Amino acid sequence: METIFRSYPSSSAQRSDRSAGDRLRHRQKVREAIRENIADIIAEESIIGKDRDRIIKVPIRGIKEYRFVYGENVPGVGEGAGEETRPGQVIGKGQEASQSQHAGDRPGVDYYETDITLDELIDIMFEDLELPYLERKHLREIEIEQQYRRKGFRKKGVRVRLDKRRTARSRIKRKLAASRHNETFQMQAERFPFHNDDLTYRHSVSEIRRESNAVVMCIMDTSGSMDTMKKYLARSFFFLLYRFLCTKYQNVEIVFIAHHTEAREVTEEEFFHKGESGGTFISSGYHKALEIIQQRYHPSLWNIYVFHCSDGDNFESDNSVALQAAQQVAQLSNLFGYGEIKPLGSGYYGNSMIPFFAQLQAENFQTVQIQRKEEIWPAFKIFLSKDRAREDAA
Amino acid sequence: MSTSYTIKDLEDWNKQILRLAREFGLNPYPQEFELCDHEQMLAYMAYSGMPSHYPHWSYGKSYEKLKTLYDYGVGGLPYEMVINSNPCIAYLMRDNALALQVLTLAHVYGHSDFFRNNFTFRSTRAEFTLETFKAHADRVRRYIEDPSIGLEKVEHLLDAAHALSLQCRRNLAIRKQTPEEEQEQLLVESKPLHDPFRSIHRPPEYAPPDFNRVPLYPDEDLILFIRDHNSHLSDWEKDLLTIVHEEAEYFIPQIETKIMNEGWASFWHKLILERLDLPQGVKLEFLVRHTQVLSPTPGGINPYHLGFKLWEDIERRWNDPIPNEEKQCGSRRKNGREKILEVREIERDTSFLRRYLTEELVRELNLFEYQSRGNERVISRVADEENWQQIKQTLIRNVGMGSVPVIKIENADYNNNRVLFLKHDHDDRDLHLEYAEKTLLYLHQLWGREVVLETTINEKKSLLCFADEKMVIKPLH
Numbered sequence: 001m002e003t004i005f006r007s008y009p010s011s012s013a014q015r016s017d018r019s020a021g022d023r024l025r026h027r028q029k030v031r032e033a034i035r036e037n038i039a040d041i042i043a044e045e046s047i048i049g050k051d052r053d054r055i056i057k058v059p060i061r062g063i064k065e066y067r068f069v070y071g072e073n074v075p076g077v078g079e080g081a082g083e084e085t086r087p088g089q090v091i092g093k094g095q096e097a098s099q100s101q102h103a104g105d106r107p108g109v110d111y112y113e114t115d116i117t118l119d120e121l122i123d124i125m126f127e128d129l130e131l132p133y134l135e136r137k138h139l140r141e142i143e144i145e146q147q148y149r150r151k152g153f154r155k156k157g158v159r160v161r162l163d164k165r166r167t168a169r170s171r172i173k174r175k176l177a178a179s180r181h182n183e184t185f186q187m188q189a190e191r192f193p194f195h196n197d198d199l200t201y202r203h204s205v206s207e208i209r210r211e212s213n214a215v216v217m218c219i220m221d222t223s224g225s226m227d228t229m230k231k232y233l234a235r236s237f238f239f240l241l242y243r244f245l246c247t248k249y250q251n252v253e254i255v256f257i258a259h260h261t262e263a264r265e266v267t268e269e270e271f272f273h274k275g276e277s278g279g280t281f282i283s284s285g286y287h288k289a290l291e292i293i294q295q296r297y298h299p300s301l302w303n304i305y306v307f308h309c310s311d312g313d314n315f316e317s318d319n320s321v322a323l324q325a326a327q328q329v330a331q332l333s334n335l336f337g338y339g340e341i342k343p344l345g346s347g348y349y350g351n352s353m354i355p356f357f358a359q360l361q362a363e364n365f366q367t368v369q370i371q372r373k374e375e376i377w378p379a380f381k382i383f384l385s386k387d388r389a390r391e392d393a394a
Numbered sequence: 395m396s397t398s399y400t401i402k403d404l405e406d407w408n409k410q411i412l413r414l415a416r417e418f419g420l421n422p423y424p425q426e427f428e429l430c431d432h433e434q435m436l437a438y439m440a441y442s443g444m445p446s447h448y449p450h451w452s453y454g455k456s457y458e459k460l461k462t463l464y465d466y467g468v469g470g471l472p473y474e475m476v477i478n479s480n481p482c483i484a485y486l487m488r489d490n491a492l493a494l495q496v497l498t499l500a501h502v503y504g505h506s507d508f509f510r511n512n513f514t515f516r517s518t519r520a521e522f523t524l525e526t527f528k529a530h531a532d533r534v535r536r537y538i539e540d541p542s543i544g545l546e547k548v549e550h551l552l553d554a555a556h557a558l559s560l561q562c563r564r565n566l567a568i569r570k571q572t573p574e575e576e577q578e579q580l581l582v583e584s585k586p587l588h589d590p591f592r593s594i595h596r597p598p599e600y601a602p603p604d605f606n607r608v609p610l611y612p613d614e615d616l617i618l619f620i621r622d623h624n625s626h627l628s629d630w631e632k633d634l635l636t637i638v639h640e641e642a643e644y645f646i647p648q649i650e651t652k653i654m655n656e657g658w659a660s661f662w663h664k665l666i667l668e669r670l671d672l673p674q675g676v677k678l679e680f681l682v683r684h685t686q687v688l689s690p691t692p693g694g695i696n697p698y699h700l701g702f703k704l705w706e707d708i709e710r711r712w713n714d715p716i717p718n719e720e721k722q723c724g725s726r727r728k729n730g731r732e733k734i735l736e737v738r739e740i741e742r743d744t745s746f747l748r749r750y751l752t753e754e755l756v757r758e759l760n761l762f763e764y765q766s767r768g769n770e771r772v773i774s775r776v777a778d779e780e781n782w783q784q785i786k787q788t789l790i791r792n793v794g795m796g797s798v799p800v801i802k803i804e805n806a807d808y809n810n811n812r813v814l815f816l817k818h819d820h821d822d823r824d825l826h827l828e829y830a831e832k833t834l835l836y837l838h839q840l841w842g843r844e845v846v847l848e849t850t851i852n853e854k855k856s857l858l859c860f861a862d863e864k865m866v867i868k869p870l871h
Contacts (some may be wrong), residue, residue, distance in 0.1 A: 080760030
């Protein structure tokens, strides 16, 4: 027979998946690509403020396989689909045509959408960061009796923890032993009751765990000069800080303080979406933060991270008060940052607080300037590096 | 139609199909069919149909891409996949209905006959296909497992080699000259032409040819040239380059004959199925599938359709030409069937289109030429009296290896500095610069020293110089 038919073997379901290795390697490369573009991805508005477990789609450039190919000025030939064709007619956009031709004869932009959970993305983000070892004083860890863990069995205990199965088993054992010991013992004896020795109780120990707490205080200038773009940049920064601390501490709380000439503690919604007007007293925000720290977050129990975003447009008269308050905040907190947001093209602002804050002599104080969204990630790294530097010095 | 059929059914149909194919004059390889499910089919597609192939992430990418398209219903699966080997191997989708399987069987014999008889496939050594690919896979795996080499290095080299794999000689039926033959030819060429009036002319000055030049003649086989002339490459690197080159050479005939080959298989499945005694339902299903396969791709070229039309037209013209076609066909010694069997042997896509794509066909297929303007593709020429030839030219230039720029190594010691100097044979088509830059990076990686490529950008001759991790564009003159 010169033609052979090989039937589909029924065991084929278990046949090895030959492309598994290459797919894995490809996914690794995609992941690397995500890491390289992380700054772009986190600047995408869509991921900020999203749920933790949510799966997001990250559009990334596919890993291209480069060759020598022709560019744009190359004419092609197509088949008319029946209706009349005439010169000048537009038949499509961009690269679509390349699909129908031989693969690889023209570059196409392949975009993948990769499903990735926000958590995974955050992992990748912070892998990139070479995590600084954050200061975590023992004092700031509270001991909590968290939960009970099973640990073996005891003969004594409270009734609710009685293990019925084991109790019954031990009775049977005793019964068998008794029958072997005493041949005359009648197996069919009418009763063989439980004895106190049979009772077995589950034993559990309470575990003491140390829990570390952190609080992020987001202070934002909501005066009239803060527009949507500036708020968006501030928000991205707060988002990163919050996510980052979530990976380091078990319990992270977040406090939003909005200020113009007066400061108020607000909800997240209000914080980002409600515009206010009026002038700016930066000091008011710091005073409010100090007040909240005093009331709720004692520095011996909480790691405090304070970050303030403003456009630097402060009233002159407030500057010295602000400096003093900042000094106090810096003393209480692990890390205190001031981010000045001046988007490019949003006009020239005469005032900047950065030179002014330079007078502040605190190791854990950092000022950063953010002009566009690509700068958020670098700024964030700079901000955290302060913490690291301090560790090294210690 | 029900999908239920047995191997026995297939064997019965196969017997009839094969008998018909033989009667028609086809001469296919012995055939092996393998039934597989859709995931296996996707895997075969990703690895060009080879049962054994060396690993590389790009195949994983291609699998993911195919799978995504399949899952979203954008790209269907082919009904079959045939590889050029002796015996010829084809995969059939287990879930297809019997009608489709019958069509596929006939289609496969068309391909197999083409593989066996078309001249471009002579160089592929079909008897050894499977063994060769298996041996390549084993070697690559061995290098990956070798602790002194490892995955990263192998991948790094394969990335570069893949980028350049198609930069090689296209017509493999022409033997490559040996270095001795090249020297001899150079010597012959350097001799002055014969001059019948030698006595009255001053003898021309004899310039001895430069035998130190490397290469003596511009060399198109980039990977092979680097393999043979970069002494810093270790043996395993040279071996990987050889493997990639051999695989590219294996696939070039298929790239070069896509239209002919697909057209040929479609032509024969139609003829064979028309002669088979099919039940009514099967016949209808066959017609539906046949029309699907041959439907023109709007805005592009469907090689099945174009090829099919050409084959039909050739056979018709040689069987009963209309009066003014008589003289094109020359002497009427061949009938249509003989003619197409001859054409399938001695042509490739470019020559096939050049010889047999007539004005009438260009019009009938309503071919047009388009150009990108800004972000849009705009029709620049339609099939009328003035433009049909230009459209044909454009088509010929884009088929087969025509879509790969011709780049040759001119000098391996440019500026006496071991700089690799290459020249792009520019034909109004500019290179894509971003891609050129990235590919030059690979070339630089393999050569290990500066690389210079002469090309034309916007009608200006320019040099693309790649050194120190970046490309610099220098205008010439």
